[in-house]
Amino acid sequence: MDTYATLPGELEISRWRYRAYFASWRMWLLSFLPDSAGQWPLVGRDVKIWVRYRKLLQVGDLLPAIVYNRETGLVAAYTNLQCSGNRPWPVIKIFRDRLSMLPNLQHRQQLAVVAFYGGSEESRAEGHWDNIHPIVVDCLVSDREARARTLERISKTSWQALEAGLKMLPPSPGEGIYHVKVPDELAWEA
8 A cells, every 4th residue: 555644844864953852872873784784694684764753754754742741751743544435534642752861841832743644454444544654754854944944844734633632632531542522523624
């Protein structure tokens, strides 16, 4: 099944942020190898990780998110997991990311995330993905102007869908995917 991001990230990864994200000089050094080094013994796995994250920032879906819990590193992101059919599948994904890398974040501060989608054949047959795999843009992008533009590129409707979805969450939700009911006009336009 061919898919594409509705709003691709179109961002360039920073090698220094990548090193800090993984807290590894090895990962930073291996990021300078050609993509084909992903086939090499001993380093291939780590080179493939670099390639995956670089690709995620370039072509992953740009989504609205907020700082859900600064102390625990929890982020809440909104998306529509619908991949076919005529019914939206709005969700909030609560996930942990390296917010400790980002000083001065405030509770409920808006963030941009980029994400890939994943799903089983069964879920895709039902018209939706099972999950998203997001990362906070600021964790891997050092260009301040590019980070600011990502927030501006996310539509007002998407931010409204996130806010509507957050109201549907149970008290003190943990990490996971939460199916939420948002008005159809928000779910389709976000």
